[in-house]
Amino acid sequence: MQLTPQMEAIFQTIQSFKLDLDQKLLALEDADRERLDPDTFAALITGLQSMRRLPGVPTHMGFNAIYHCPTQEDADELRAYLDDVFGIKSAEDLGVQAHEFFHIHNEYQDFLADWDGTPNFDVNELDEESRVYYENSRDFAETFRDLVGIQGFLAWDIGERAMLVRAACACGLISDQFCIDCLNAEIELAFTNFNNWAEYAVSLACGSVYYMFASTGRTEDDGLKDFLQINLDIIKRLLDDEIWKLTSWFYVIQKQLAIAPDQIRELLDSDELQLTCVCSDRILCDGYRVSVMIRDEPSSPTDSGWRFFAGDETPDYIESNDGMNNFGIVSLNLVCNYSEDIIPLLDSAVGTRLGRDNQDVFRPLDQIDEDGNYQES
Numbered sequence: 001m002q003l004t005p006q007m008e009a010i011f012q013t014i015q016s017f018k019l020d021l022d023q024k025l026l027a028l029e030d031a032d033r034e035r036l037d038p039d040t041f042a043a044l045i046t047g048l049q050s051m052r053r054l055p056g057v058p059t060h061m062g063f064n065a066i067y068h069c070p071t072q073e074d075a076d077e078l079r080a081y082l083d084d085v086f087g088i089k090s091a092e093d094l095g096v097q098a099h100e101f102f103h104i105h106n107e108y109q110d111f112l113a114d115w116d117g118t119p120n121f122d123v124n125e126l127d128e129e130s131r132v133y134y135e136n137s138r139d140f141a142e143t144f145r146d147l148v149g150i151q152g153f154l155a156w157d158i159g160e161r162a163m164l165v166r167a168a169c170a171c172g173l174i175s176d177q178f179c180i181d182c183l184n185a186e187i188e189l190a191f192t193n194f195n196n197w198a199e200y201a202v203s204l205a206c207g208s209v210y211y212m213f214a215s216t217g218r219t220e221d222d223g224l225k226d227f228l229q230i231n232l233d234i235i236k237r238l239l240d241d242e243i244w245k246l247t248s249w250f251y252v253i254q255k256q257l258a259i260a261p262d263q264i265r266e267l268l269d270s271d272e273l274q275l276t277c278v279c280s281d282r283i284l285c286d287g288y289r290v291s292v293m294i295r296d297e298p299s300s301p302t303d304s305g306w307r308f309f310a311g312d313e314t315p316d317y318i319e320s321n322d323g324m325n326n327f328g329i330v331s332l333n334l335v336c337n338y339s340e341d342i343i344p345l346l347d348s349a350v351g352t353r354l355g356r357d358n359q360d361v362f363r364p365l366d367q368i369d370e371d372g373n374y375q376e377s
Helices: 006-029 038-044 072-086 089-099 106-115 126-151 154-170 177-193 199-213 224-240 315-319 334-339 340-345
Strands: 274-281 293-296 303-309 327-331 353-357 362-363
Touching: 006 126, 006 199, 006 224, 038 177, 072 154, 072 303, 072 362, 089 177, 089 274, 106 126, 106 154, 106 199, 106 353, 177 293, 177 327, 199 224, 274 334, 303 334, 327 334, 334 340, 340 362
Parallel strands: 274 303
Antiparallel strands: 274 327, 293 303, 293 353, 353 362
């Protein structure tokens, strides 16, 4: 495909950037690896976005996952910004609007299928305007295919959505815990699709160009090169200052489940099989039954909101810096394989807190004493 002079310059700039990173990775091949904790990783995936000056944030949100506006006036200013620009007024709006504004990787996946000869839909069935819109976008995105591969523009979506989550927490629209739950969904996308900050950075740079293209009418605006340079300067600074260290990443500790994969059965209806939950390793790895089940507000469209515990987890086990090592984000169906008797309770409302009493019956958690006796109120 013949590129315009601007797009040729953009491609050459990112290609040179990628080749430089590839050489640095090669030189560090035998270096020790640093495993980032979840909170730090959650903040760092918003590294580019966090360097922006947001209303109500005097400098930037920094590199801790949780940030709070210094004053109520600052919080009000940030709330107004989230409402005016993104239509986010509440926790309920957050997930919907974040995905509404930042979903360019979904488009890229359609393009990948098209390029591979297995299209997700028949483009000829679109009306003329939609067909031209799609084909222009697909052809523009193909410029970056050899640079990003299947990872596409995912880093841009992850960073932008995570930034909105952190901003919503900063101004008090959502709680710290809800913020962490939302960020965990973006963390999972990041560590399962990228291997290091170099891959993430290239996806981010390419995504910035495509996002500007998509935001300016799907035409090659003259400002694309300048927008890339603004973002690339920040990305290079993050790498040069070793905020993004090429030897650091969120490496997941592989866990041995107590149930063999070939023994996992589909116990839920088909529309529930995609739902996820958070579950303690006392259940997943040690094989204990679910003894405490708590339903929080879901943090993503596929999050059921359920949090499962064996009941003997200590505060240190739950709250330590390595606490995420002791829990897994897994399918709801998997947990049902450990304790089938939770299935009739899965439709319980958000806010439900249940525990087993000493008669092996699930009761409201606040009505069970320390000895497991049920105290009916």
